[in-house]
Amino acid sequence: MIGDGSIDRLRREGRIVIVGASLAGLRAAETLREKGFTGSLTVIGDEPHPPYDRPPLSKQVLLGKAAPEHTTLPRRLDVDAHWRLGHAATGLDMAARRVRLADGDEVEYDRLLIATGVRARPWPVEAEAGLDGVFVLRTRDDATRLHRRLTEETRRVLVIGAGFTGSEIASACRERDLPVTVAERGSSPLVGALGGVIGEVARQMHLDAGVDLRCGVMVTALEGDTAGRVRSAVLSDGGTIDTDVVVVSLGATRNTEWLAGSGLGAGPRGIACDAGCRAFDVRGIVTDDVFVAGDVARAPHPLFGYQFLSLEHWGNAVAQAEIAAHNMISHATDRIPHLWVPAFWSSQFGVNIKSVGVPALGEEILVTQGSLADRRFTAVYGHQGRVIGAVTFDHGRWLPFYQELIERTAPFPPPFPTLDRRADGRGPVPAEFPDPSVPTHGPTVTVSGYSPADRRITFTPGRA
Amino acid sequence: MRLVVDLNRCQGYAQCAFLAPDVFTMHGDEALLYDPHAEPAQREHVARAAAACPVQAILVDDLDGAPGPAEEAPGDR
Amino acid sequence: MTDTSLFQQITDYANRADPYPLYTELRKSPVHRDETGVYVVGGYHDILSLLHDPRISSDARNRAEQPGGSALPGEEDEGDGVLPPTFLRLDPPEHDRLRAITNRPFGPPHSPRRIDGMRGELRTIVTDLIDHLDGGDGTLDVVEQFSYPFPVTVICRLLGIPRADESRFHSWADTLVSTLDPRPDVDTAERVRIAQQARLELGMYLNALLDERRKKPGDDMLSHLVAGNAPEGRMSGMEVLATAALLLIAGHETTVNLITNGMLTLLRHPEILERLREDPRLAVPLVEELLRFEPPVQMLPNRSPIADIELHGVTVPKGSPLCLVVASGNRDPARFEDPDRFDPDRRDVQHLGLGSGVHSCFGAPLARLEAQLALAELARRLEAPRLLEDPPPYRQNAVLRGPRHLRIAVDGVRP
Numbered sequence: 019m020i021g022d023g024s025i026d027r028l029r030r031e032g033r034i035v036i037v038g039a040s041l042a043g044l045r046a047a048e049t050l051r052e053k054g055f056t057g058s059l060t061v062i063g064d065e066p067h068p069p070y071d072r073p074p075l076s077k078q079v080l081l082g083k084a085a086p087e088h089t090t091l092p093r094r095l096d097v098d099a100h101w102r103l104g105h106a107a108t109g110l111d112m113a114a115r116r117v118r119l120a121d122g123d124e125v126e127y128d129r130l131l132i133a134t135g136v137r138a139r140p141w142p143v144e145a146e147a148g149l150d151g152v153f154v155l156r157t158r159d160d161a162t163r164l165h166r167r168l169t170e171e172t173r174r175v176l177v178i179g180a181g182f183t184g185s186e187i188a189s190a191c192r193e194r195d196l197p198v199t200v201a202e203r204g205s206s207p208l209v210g211a212l213g214g215v216i217g218e219v220a221r222q223m224h225l226d227a228g229v230d231l232r233c234g235v236m237v238t239a240l241e242g243d244t245a246g247r248v249r250s251a252v253l254s255d256g257g258t259i260d261t262d263v264v265v266v267s268l269g270a271t272r273n274t275e276w277l278a279g280s281g282l283g284a285g286p287r288g289i290a291c292d293a294g295c296r297a298f299d300v301r302g303i304v305t306d307d308v309f310v311a312g313d314v315a316r317a318p319h320p321l322f323g324y325q326f327l328s329l330e331h332w333g334n335a336v337a338q339a340e341i342a343a344h345n346m347i348s349h350a351t352d353r354i355p356h357l358w359v360p361a362f363w364s365s366q367f368g369v370n371i372k373s374v375g376v377p378a379l380g381e382e383i384l385v386t387q388g389s390l391a392d393r394r395f396t397a398v399y400g401h402q403g404r405v406i407g408a409v410t411f412d413h414g415r416w417l418p419f420y421q422e423l424i425e426r427t428a429p430f431p432p433p434f435p436t437l438d439r440r441a442d443g444r445g446p447v448p449a450e451f452p453d454p455s456v457p458t459h460g461p462t463v464t465v466s467g468y469s470p471a472d473r474r475i476t477f478t479p480g481r482a
Numbered sequence: 483m484r485l486v487v488d489l490n491r492c493q494g495y496a497q498c499a500f501l502a503p504d505v506f507t508m509h510g511d512e513a514l515l516y517d518p519h520a521e522p523a524q525r526e527h528v529a530r531a532a533a534a535c536p537v538q539a540i541l542v543d544d545l546d547g548a549p550g551p552a553e554e555a556p557g558d559r
Numbered sequence: 560m561t562d563t564s565l566f567q568q569i570t571d572y573a574n575r576a577d578p579y580p581l582y583t584e585l586r587k588s589p590v591h592r593d594e595t596g597v598y599v600v601g602g603y604h605d606i607l608s609l610l611h612d613p614r615i616s617s618d619a620r621n622r623a624e625q626p627g628g629s630a631l632p633g634e635e636d637e638g639d640g641v642l643p644p645t646f647l648r649l650d651p652p653e654h655d656r657l658r659a660i661t662n663r664p665f666g667p668p669h670s671p672r673r674i675d676g677m678r679g680e681l682r683t684i685v686t687d688l689i690d691h692l693d694g695g696d697g698t699l700d701v702v703e704q705f706s707y708p709f710p711v712t713v714i715c716r717l718l719g720i721p722r723a724d725e726s727r728f729h730s731w732a733d734t735l736v737s738t739l740d741p742r743p744d745v746d747t748a749e750r751v752r753i754a755q756q757a758r759l760e761l762g763m764y765l766n767a768l769l770d771e772r773r774k775k776p777g778d779d780m781l782s783h784l785v786a787g788n789a790p791e792g793r794m795s796g797m798e799v800l801a802t803a804a805l806l807l808i809a810g811h812e813t814t815v816n817l818i819t820n821g822m823l824t825l826l827r828h829p830e831i832l833e834r835l836r837e838d839p840r841l842a843v844p845l846v847e848e849l850l851r852f853e854p855p856v857q858m859l860p861n862r863s864p865i866a867d868i869e870l871h872g873v874t875v876p877k878g879s880p881l882c883l884v885v886a887s888g889n890r891d892p893a894r895f896e897d898p899d900r901f902d903p904d905r906r907d908v909q910h911l912g913l914g915s916g917v918h919s920c921f922g923a924p925l926a927r928l929e930a931q932l933a934l935a936e937l938a939r940r941l942e943a944p945r946l947l948e949d950p951p952p953y954r955q956n957a958v959l960r961g962p963r964h965l966r967i968a969v970d971g972v973r974p
Contacts, residue, residue: 071486071518078515083507088519092484092543333490363489368510370494387613387651394511394655396613412512415493415916418611434866436613438651499667500674500924508667511659526840527675533843534927536919538909 028128029347032057035117035125037107038133038273039063041071041091041332042312042339046131048094049343059099060125062117064106067158073332075161076183077365080168080190086161107134110280112299115307129346132277132289132297133312133339136270136330141178146240151248152264155187167263172196176251176261178237180207182364182371184267185220189366192227199230199259201237201251204452212373212409214450215383216397219390219411223367232257240264270330272314282308288316288328293355295342309346311338317356321424322376322406325465331362359421363414369393372414375407375424379465383449384431385442388413395442396420399449400430483520483528483544491539501534502527566593566882570957576950578857578960579899582887589871597860597880598873601887603894603911605870609883610916615862617918618650622863623878642762642801647809648861651917658921659791661802664783665717666924674924677716681928684712685936693972698947701965705937706818710811710929717810717925718803719772719779724764731761732807758804765803769796780806810922816855816954816961817926818933821846823965824853825938826946828901832938839935845903846930850889850912852901857886857960859914885911886960942970 034050036043039061047061063069070089078084102119109118116124138154141147153164168175168191175191177184180202191198204210206217207224224231236254243249251259277284282305283298284290289310290298295317297308310317312335316328337358345353364371380399388395388411396416399407405428408420423432431446485505487498494512498505505520505528520528525545532540568574569581585591585601593599600606609615616622646657663669688705699705711732715725734757737750769785776782781803787793794802825832835841862881867874875881888911890898895907913920920926937944944967951962 073489074516074518078517081515083515084517084519088517090484090519092486092541094541094543333488336488361490363492365509365513365515368513370510370512370514372490412494412510414512415919416611416613417493419608419613422608434614434868437616437865438613438655495919495923496667497924497927499671501927503667503671503675507671510668529840530843530927530931533847534924536909536913536915538907 025347025349028057029055030057032128032347033126034059034129034131034346035127036061036131036133037117038131038135038312038314039065039069039101039103040133040135040312040335041069042133042135042335043131044069044091044093044097044339045336046133046311046339046343047097047099049340050347051095051097053344053347055347057128059097060102060127061099062102062105062107062119062125064104064120065157065159066104068101068103070158072156075158076155076186077190079161080165080187081193082165082169086158086165089158106276108276110277110282112281112305112308127307129307129309131309131311131339131342131346132314133310133335134273134276135313135335136272138266139268139271141240141264141266141268143240146242146248147266148246149240149242149248149264150246151262152240152266154266155183156270164263164265168194168196172263174199174259174261175263175265176201176237176259177265177267178251179267179269180204180220180224180231180233181210181267181269182208182362182366184265185224185366186364187265187267188224188229189227192229192367197230198228199232199261200224201232201235201253201259203236204233205450206233207231209450209452210378212377213380213383213399214452215390215447216409217450219393223369223393227367270313272328274314288314290326291315291317293318293320293357294345294353295338295356296345309342311335311342320357321359321427322379322465327360327376327465329358329360331360333361334358359424361421370412370414371409372417373407373409374417374421375399375405376465377407377409377449378451379406380449380451382430382446384446385440386432386436387416387438387443389440389442391442398423398430398432400446403430404428405430405432483522483525483542485516485518485520485528485532485540485542487514487516488539488541489514491537493537495536497534497536498531498540502531506531564594565591566595566597566599569599569884572953572955572957575953575955575957575960578886578957579890582884582890585884585887586891590873590875592873597882598875599882599884600870601884601891603888603891606883606885606888606911607915609862609870609881610859610911610914610918612868614864614866614868615881616650616865617648617654617861619644619648619861621650621865621878622880623876642804643795643797645801645805646921647805647918654917656791657794657798657802658917660787660789660794661784661806661921663789663791664780665921673717674928677713677925678928678932680716681713681932682936684709684716685932689936689940689972692941693969697970698966698968701822701937701967702815702819702962703964706815706822706933706965709818709933710814713814713925713929714807714810717780718806719777719781720768727764728761731757731764732811735761735804735808761804762800765800766796769799806922810925812959813855813920813922814926814929816959817846817849817930819961819965820853820855821849821930821934822937822967823946823951823962824849824901825934826944826967827949831901831903832944834903835935835938839939841903842931842935844905844908845934846927847908847910848901848903848905849930851895851905851908851910852889854886854889854910854912855959855961856912856914856920858882858884858958859918860958885914940973941967942973944969 069091071091079086106120107117108120138156174197177188177200180200185207188198188200207220209217237251239252241250272288274284283300291310295309296304297310313330316326318324319327338356341356361374377399379401382400385397394412396410396413405423410417499508506516509515591599646654720728772782773785784799860882867877913923947966951965954963
């Protein structure tokens with residue numbers, strides 16, 4: 019064990035291993051070098067590609083405005099690292115401080131950063147998922163396959179799940195003038211992340227764009243022809259959809275299976291870590307040499323009652339990776355907490371949607387500026403008398419103000435007038451989030467209770 | 483040139499879309515779409531766009547035209 | 560202590576050449592409640608936050624009457640009472656609507672190539688102006704001979720003023736702009752009369768031109784504005800006139816100062832001027848640093864809160880005049896390292912020089928291109944330029960701050 023006195027040696031000649039070669043892994047590697055780490059650095063990734071950016075995959079790439087292989091992330095600096103790409107990590111021996119790779123190789127570390135992220139949740143019926151024409155969209159290869167298929171003759175695209183990714187895919191398909199059906203289990207698109215009031219705005223956006231939107235239904239089966247190509251989908255309301263391209267967009271699963279039995283506090287909800295990104299073991303004791311960052315992490319947040327949050331947010335991956343990297347090579351007293359306010363964006367149907375805080379915790383919503391009907395507005399979410407989240411549709415320049423309100427735990431409803439207050443903004447109304455026990459698709463924040471150890475989770479609304 | 487825009491920071495001022503219209507385009511009033519792999523011929527335009535971003539949200543490598551970290555470098559093993 | 564207030568000192572012409580020590584004084588308190596009744600803010604973070612605060616109005620109708628009745632400096636520019644207020648002085652949703660309509664023929668998403676497409680034309684105008692710079696005696700006035708005519712010509716081309724009318728247009732513009740910057744030695748009543756006359760003539764001219772464009776539209780901005788096919792609706796004839804006047808004034812008065820401030824700053828930093836001469840690409844980061852270091856708009860004087868707001872324990876009452884001194888924020892050591900140093904290599908240059916939030920400068924991309932091109936070309940072609948007086952004489956205006964003349968000596972003009 020490297021003690022406090024050995025930090026300098028660690029920085030000089032230690033061995034750091036990063037598992038996960040996407041946005042968080044890359045930014046952590048860069049930060050380590052920027053902060054003067056000169057030891058050996060190994061980055062392990064299961065995909066063969068150098069770190070690339072995912073948000074364009076459901077937007078520019080599907081629209082044909084950028085090639086999937088052209089999404090490689092720019093570098094802040096030339097990172098001197100040993101890149102083990104195309105080799106998944108398959109196991110962790112915490113006692114021996116070793117990561118096992120799929121090819122049987124083992125890599126030793128003094129400090130480990132886990133940034134393995136999430137993967138698309140596949141269609142649950144394996145035989146149906148294997149039909150030709152059934153896709154998910156998470157990786158560059160997924161995007162290559164889907165984009166290629168969309169450029170061929172397509173009868174109808176069926177998107178299962180109207181969270182952010184599903185809605186973006188539907189939007190891109192409509193822009194390519196492809197017939198699209200969207201099936202969503204919830205009452206409206208985006209309802210899990212933003213609630214029913216905003217969901218209604220999203221619903222209208224789908225309809226105006228010519229999407230055949232089916233809410234409150236589930237796809238119960240996918241049917242193929244004799245050649246193994248998907249042909250139709252059966253809905254829970256008895257209907258069927260003739261389709262030859264199905265995009266399954268049912269949220270994500272955290273990549274933690276490789277840690278099974280390692281003793282780390284890792285499970286389907288992610289890997290629990292403290293505010294300094296140090297992982298907990300299954301006993302709820304914090305480790306000192308294993309760190310976590312990005313989508314796979316779940317960490318306590320003081321603004322949200324110190325509950326553990328998992329954030330599938332681009333900005334969180336960057337911020338948490340930088341802090342994890344800093345803390346990995348710092349003395350205990352020099353470590354900094356990860357206090358990032360959740361924030362994300364989506365663009366669909368020509369509208370820019372941005373959010374800060376955790377709208378899904380809100381009970382009530384107030385449209386403070388603009389109007390829902392115009393699809394240009396700002397709305398704030400209230401939780402127990404304080405502002406807990408905000409969302410803008412084409413109103414992003416106002417968002418920093420609302421972020422400040424969240425950071426200051428300002429009262430809800432805000433006790434002041436705002437410019438451009440309209441009839442929509444007369445007073446707070448219920449935000450209409452679905453019952454947390456009824457699963458919907460697409461919340462990008464998962465609140466998973468207080469306990470670091472996965473088996474002691476008690477509170478899990480807004481399940482992805 | 484590889485580039486990425488931090489769209490959390492982006493507030494839709496569209497300076498990049500004015501100054502490098504072949505790389506950055508506005509999709510509606512506020513949403514930005516960009517080509518994450520701009521042609522070398524766009525270097526001057528991209529430099530203008532990145533410098534003009536009021537929230538400094540555009541990260542570009544290889545802007546100076548130096549042979550940057552090669553695409554294949556991280557792919558070895 | 561002096562018996563004039565800090566804000567009066569800031570607006571006092573005697574301090575025009577170097578207001579920055581006063582800004583340092585201003586930043587000692589986060590909110591300065593001036594004896595004149597104005598609340599003045601000079602810290603970077605506070606200004607940035609107020610520019611995104613939906614309780615802050617730009618609409619004069621939300622301003623409580625000031626007992627003294629004295630307008631803030633810079634407020635005169637639209638106070639003619641004839642034309643409707645432009646989006647500069649409106650809040651959302653009217654602001655958003657008018658700005659969107661104006662943007663339609665100007666920039667993305669509908670006209671993404673208009674500004675980039677003007678680069679060749681800008682270069683021709685600059686080349687032409689520089690070709691005629693050297694009067695033979697080795698001295699010239701950068702303002703009169705270059706940084707003033709350049710943006711007016713650009714605005715003419717953008718709006719679609721016929722070439723034959725450009726000189727008439729220049730003279731109206733001169734007169735209108737001079738009212739922004741009253742000389743103390745000119746009689747007020749006479750000045751107002753001249754300005755009104757110019758405004759009237761310009762209005763009649765634009766009206767006739769708009770009629771023509773209605774019948775026979777071109778691809779210029781005026782044609783698009785009168786055609787009014789934006790889904791946001793169309794502007795009334797008066798709104799088009801007001802907007803055209805706004806683009807004219809705001810579109811070049813600020814650019815004159817940006818270019819002149821830039822040349823002055825370069826002449827004070829000869830090593831940077833030399834670097835620019837050798838590598839014109841330096842103009843890109845240099846103009847951003849210039850917008851931080853010597854912004855052409857020093858302060859935003861026309862805001863007021865629509866509710867009592869609290870800033871660092873100070874209540875700014877609803878309707879009170881609020882002045883955000885962006886030039887002070889740009890020199891705030893709490894935000895910028897070594898803020899009084901002009902450093903075009905500065906990587907962190909998120910300045911307030913073009914504002915922020917929904918009212919951020921409409922013409923920013925054009926101003927940037929004009930300044931980049933102008934400074935790079937002046938640096939390349941002027942041989943051994945040097946200042947003949949430092950500081951140069953300034954314009955009166957404390958808001959739109961810049962030299963009235965910038966007399967320099969040169970050994971010649973390179974081809």
